[in-house]
Amino acid sequence: MNGYGALHTISVLVEDRPGVLTRVAGLFAARGFNIDSLAVGPTETEGLSRMTIVVNVDVKPLEQVTKQLNKLVNVIKILEHEQGSAVERELMLAKIRAQGDARARIMEICEVFRVNIVDVTATTLTVEATGKPEKLEALRELLSEYGVVELARTGRIALARGERGIKERALKSTG
């Protein structure tokens, strides 16, 4: 995992058009930025999608990449979430080896973390966990000592705290 110091979460409201994901992802690659995670899905408005991108970059180049993103014709709005200013969540599914004593201990951990077991076999348990990225990271570390068969994460999604939605914030301008 990358150091959290340089991780920034940005929400990008885009027109739901073919190729828009490629445009956004391609721009990051072309400008030499690493995407830590990217989640995309529909929004409250038909025809608009929302991407949540976690990028590992310093503040100065982040400003440049945000400006470049703004120039994409299909990008409607960009919001950078400052530390603590947004509710950030992520979903993780993890299939853990669980035989003998380990089974009970894993179930105990799941209870403490208030996460669900969604699939059970003779030798494994599949855990579904939702929460802040830090919580998932802590859980993953605890579970890893039992042996992780496979693991999938959605990447984080975020909504700014407070009453206003992304569309009500100042309109973007492009060149």
Added chain:
Amino acid sequence: MAKMSGADAVLKALEHEGVDVIFGIPGGASMPIYDPLVDRSPIRHILCRHEQGAGHAAEGYAWATGKVGVCMATSGPGATNLVTPIADAKMDSVPIVAITGQVPTPVVGNDAFQEADITGITMPITKHNFLVKDPADIAETVREAFHIASTGRPGPVLIDLPKDVLINQVDYKYPEHIKLPGYKPNTKGNQRQVTEAVKLMMKARKPVLYVGGGVIKAEAHKELFQLATDGNLPVVTTLMARGAFPDSHELCLGMPGMHGNYTAVTAMQQSDLLVALGSRFDDRVTGKLAGFAPHAKIVHVDIDPAEIGKNRAVDVPIVGDCRDVIGKMHAELTKRQEEAGGAPDRTPWLHQLKAWQEEFPYKYDQQPDGALKPQYCVERLRDHADEDTIVVSGVGQHQMYASQFWHFEHPRKWINSGGLGTMGFAVPAAMGAKVGQPDTRVVAIDGDGCFQMTAQELATSNTEKIPFVTAILNNGYLGMVRQWQELFFDERYSGVWLDPNVPDYVKLAEAYGAVGLRVESPDEVDATIEKAYSITDRSVVIDFRVDPTEMVFPMVPSGASNDDIIVGPEAIQPTNDPAEAPIV
């Protein structure tokens, strides 16, 4: 509403956008568009000999007219041949629309014959692109494409049209509105920021207006002239902005940058205020960024917010169209100068600039019986031409000589490939410029290396009756690379010798239906140019056999600070230290 084929709809929509000419080459996928061109569309199609030529011709047309240039190619290789001119247009903010045929939608993604994912390929080099999947979307797409290409920071837009979309019938209706919720260029400069900028200008003792291509794109040269002359502000015009301010004016310092003149470069270095107008602090201008204009406060005006602060930290950022912002600056400056009883006293600065100009002009040594110097050829081409002449160049030494020695008095008279540095730009771009300005003389100043990359468009020019003059400064080398090898690679020449006799440029010109002329010594120059300029019914190629050892000066070596400008060959200190070796 009228029922028509998708292809007819494309041409109808282009007509609505005011398109009068398309540069292109047909092929399987784009053939439906060519049928209406026979008798159902007033648009002129100019059949080029290579799609790259069609693309550069569209660029030349756009540079010369300010209108959107249009080029067209078929799917696959036709489309991929457009990649270079599209990238060129992106780097130099040239408004063009590229139309490409595509394999029919049912086989898209099937590796069909002549299939290439051209929207995928051109995503990073277009301002925007479209793949049209429904003929009902054609009119709207064309309208949006022209709007995007021509507004804000201009640039290339590509429209990919599958063959079935071109064949199927559609009810054509010109869209009333543009639906681009994510595209709203900010053209109006913020008055408060303008006031802050003018305050700095009123305090500056050593100001320079650093003028870039944005001033020409915004048609802001009149506003610039007023600002500079009423404010008594010296002006440098970058390679992209030659002609934005008249070279003959005493406030004009000419071109800055890697091969700019000493005064322009040093004025920027020593300035206390740089007002960047539609320029982007490109590495060819700044040299080593950390050492660039170290004492200057920066005002940066650009229509593209992403340019502001990208390379150099800015004291007063202003997002907006140059014409709007410079107009506001002029009004505010005039007001404040009246209140203050005139412009600040900058006599010492203006005297200093004058002294530098006298001490360090561009120079070369043409002996009457010596080797022919390329700079001399440019000067004579200039002096035999009127100031209305459009000059087009390729990329390399000849480009720098042309920019240095021509005197540009008006905008849109200088056309070249700046940002991408595309060799082979000149011949097709000159052809496009001539189509856009048929009553103006067009002179391409080219190198022998560049010329060979796109010379085939001479066939187009003579078949289509688009006459222009190409002056090849033939030194038998890829001259700029040769110059670097001489200066920075210990005179170890590698991969640069072209042979001045192969091809025989006079015979080649004649083979293409042009007039071929050759100049081997200085005393032949004037008569040959006069002859070339007197021919107006077909293109002319002049093969100037110039001194292969001549080099472009001044020069700021790549990676060096502008303070280390080398004014002539006598000041060169070759280095073998890899840490000091040029990067690009």
